[in-house]
Amino acid sequence: MRKRKNVSCAACRLQRKNCSQECILAPNFSPDDPEKFTIVQQVYGTSHIVKLLQGLEAKQREDAVKSLVCEASARMKEPSVAHELQKQIAELESQLEAKQEEFMKMIILYSSSTLDLLMFNMYMAMLKQKIPFMSSLILCCCGSQ
Numbered sequence: 001m002r003k004r005k006n007v008s009c010a011a012c013r014l015q016r017k018n019c020s021q022e023c024i025l026a027p028n029f030s031p032d033d034p035e036k037f038t039i040v041q042q043v044y045g046t047s048h049i050v051k052l053l054q055g056l057e058a059k060q061r062e063d064a065v066k067s068l069v070c071e072a073s074a075r076m077k078e079p080s081v082a083h084e085l086q087k088q089i090a091e092l093e094s095q096l097e098a099k100q101e102e103f104m105k106m107i108i109l110y111s112s113s114t115l116d117l118l119m120f121n122m123y124m125a126m127l128k129q130k131i132p133f134m135s136s137l138i139l140c141c142c143g144s145q
């Protein structure tokens with residue numbers, strides 16, 4: 001009789017549970033690689049993983065776990081990517097704002113001197129609130145001459 005070594009799988013070890021012969025997580029979460037379970041557990045939660053594996057045939061479980069690990073590690077990396085993109089968007093927005101301001105100044109310079117300065121100031125105020133009325137306002141300004 002082959003006696004199973006009294007070693008809990010990574011999942012049971014993390015939850016401080018006794019790992020049984022029937023443990024559904026044991027075949028895919030070896031105690032040698034605890035990181036693998038930690039990642040998927042943080043993203044999906046143990047009960048969700050167990051439920052998912054219970055709904056699959058034994059031969060499908062390995063692939064399912066592989067894709068869970070892959071997805072979970074991608075999700076863990078995402079926050080830094082999202083943060084980087086947000087930084088870029090903020091940077092581009094401020095560049096756009098500066099260009100729009102420049103553009104409006106050009107319009108004032110090259111258009112008739114009767115252009116209402118009040119209108120320009122109103123536009124600038126709206127720009128700061130990020131209300132995209134640019135084209136309608138240009139029409140309005142040009143029409144008011």
Ligand SMILES: [Zn+2]
Pocket residue numbers: 008009010011012013018019020023024025026
């Ligand atoms: Zn286990």
